[in-house]
Amino acid sequence: MKKEVFILSGFLGSGKTTLLKEVLQSLKVEEKKPAVLMNELGNVSIDSDAVEGDTALRELLDGCICCTISEKLESQLQELLVNEQFDVLIIETTGAAHPVEVVDSILSPLFAERFEFKGIITVVDGKQWKDRSQFSPAVLHLMREQIRHAQYIIANKMDLLTEMEQGSLVYDLQHLNSNAKIFMTNYAKVSMKDIFSSETFHDFDAYDRAAIDDQLALQAVVYTFKGTVDGEEFEQWVKQQPETIYRMKGYIPFRGKKYPAMFQYSYGMPLFMQADMKYTTNFVVIGEGLHKSEIIRGLEEIDHT
Numbered sequence: 001m002k003k004e005v006f007i008l009s010g011f012l013g014s015g016k017t018t019l020l021k022e023v024l025q026s027l028k029v030e031e032k033k034p035a036v037l038m039n040e041l042g043n044v045s046i047d048s049d050a051v052e053g054d055t056a057l058r059e060l061l062d063g064c065i066c067c068t069i070s071e072k073l074e075s076q077l078q079e080l081l082v083n084e085q086f087d088v089l090i091i092e093t094t095g096a097a098h099p100v101e102v103v104d105s106i107l108s109p110l111f112a113e114r115f116e117f118k119g120i121i122t123v124v125d126g127k128q129w130k131d132r133s134q135f136s137p138a139v140l141h142l143m144r145e146q147i148r149h150a151q152y153i154i155a156n157k158m159d160l161l162t163e164m165e166q167g168s169l170v171y172d173l174q175h176l177n178s179n180a181k182i183f184m185t186n187y188a189k190v191s192m193k194d195i196f197s198s199e200t201f202h203d204f205d206a207y208d209r210a211a212i213d214d215q216l217a218l219q220a221v222v223y224t225f226k227g228t229v230d231g232e233e234f235e236q237w238v239k240q241q242p243e244t245i246y247r248m249k250g251y252i253p254f255r256g257k258k259y260p261a262m263f264q265y266s267y268g269m270p271l272f273m274q275a276d277m278k279y280t281t282n283f284v285v286i287g288e289g290l291h292k293s294e295i296i297r298g299l300e301e302i303d304h305t
Contacts, residue, residue: 002114002115002116003035003081003086003087003088003089003114003115003116004087004088004089004115004116004118005088005089005090005091005115005116005117005118006023006088006089006090006091006118006119006120006121006195007091007093007119007120007121008020008023008090008091008092008093008121008123009093009097009120009121009122009123009146009149009150010095010122010123010124010125010146010154011095011124011125011128011139011142011143011146011246012094012095012096012246012247012266012286013095013125013128013246013247013265013266014095014123014124014125014128014156014266015123015125015154015156015157015187015188016092016093016095016123017092018187018188019121019123019154019156019188019190020036020090020092021188022188022189022190022192023090023121023192024036024055024090026191026192026193027087027088027192032087032088033085033086033087033088034055034056034086034087034088034089034090035055035056035057035058035080035084035086035088035089035090036055036056036057036058036089036090036091036092037057037058037073037076037077037080037089037090037091037092038057038058038091038092039073039091039092039093039094039097056080056084056085056086058076058079058080074111077089077111077115078111081111081114089115095246095247095286096142098142098145098146118151118195119150119151119152119195120149120150120151120152121150121151121152121153121154121195122146122147122149122150122152122153122154122180123153123154123156123188124143124147124153124154124155124156124169124173125156125157125266126155126156126157126158126160126161126165126166126169127157127160127161129143129169129172130161130165130168130169134243144176147173147176147177147180148176148177149177150177150180151179151180151181152180152181152182152183152195153173153177153180153181153182153183154183154185154188154190155169155170155173155182155183155184155185156185156186156187156188157186158184158185158186159186166184170182170184221284221285221286221290221292221295221296222282222283222284222285223250223282223283223285223295223296223299224280224281224282224283225252225253225281225283225299225303226281226303226305227253227303227304227305228253228254228255228303228304229252229253229254229255229302229303229304230254230255230302230304231254231255233302234252234254234302235270237298237299237302238265238270240298241285241295242287242290243268244287244289244290245265245285245286245287245290246266246286246287247265247266247284247285247286247287248263248264248265248283248284248285248286249262249263249264249265249283249284250262250263250281250282250283250284251263251275251279251280251281251282251283252281252283253281255304257274259274259275259276259277259278259279260275260278260279260281261273261274261275262274262275262279263283283299
């Protein structure tokens, strides 16, 4: 029996990992065994904590699936097929990935008889889309492509928009992709029954390849804290960062706290969550045209060993 495959797409910070948790839980309710293939731009995984230990997980690090590590993607898919028992494969792409290029790998001759591709699920951050004019043309092109090629669109963070803004968002999404099914939600809370029972999609229009290295210049900076961090110094450092940083996430060892705090930063909005165990204090910064040395130097200054 073929393995069903879904791709989770969407720009940085839109809510893909939150949706992944919903998808995995829904699959288990349906008594389907999931596997996850997760892609990160950096060489350290942060979001893998979202996947429970009984779910087969493979990670592609330090590159974008559709650009620098497509061969690794194929080898990981092959390894999953040989060594794991699963019914449904969920591929969570980096926010810089063109989803159709990921489909190219899945539908290669190597796996055509083993995988049944079920669709691209694109998550759109409603507030991010409303204020999209501040992004570069290359980023806007990628966001539109992620929407245009989706079978399902999760219009997320609706609580941050007025009713008029929500209507405008749906109009834009329908204009870009009149065939996709649109779900309006907060915190990526959506019933997955319609998606799981849908027909298989295999037809894709021609698309323009988004040359990540040449056009987007998206970069990932990874730093591991060695000591402890003063909370006020860290917040001040965050405020000083440029608007071209789209995503920051990691575990911060704040002074006086037993366990590191989980920090998420998306589209200028910081979020702290206190962890209940000692995680590795890796910190990832993703953005466009970053000065890596300046970011590392700033983090070293607040990292008190």
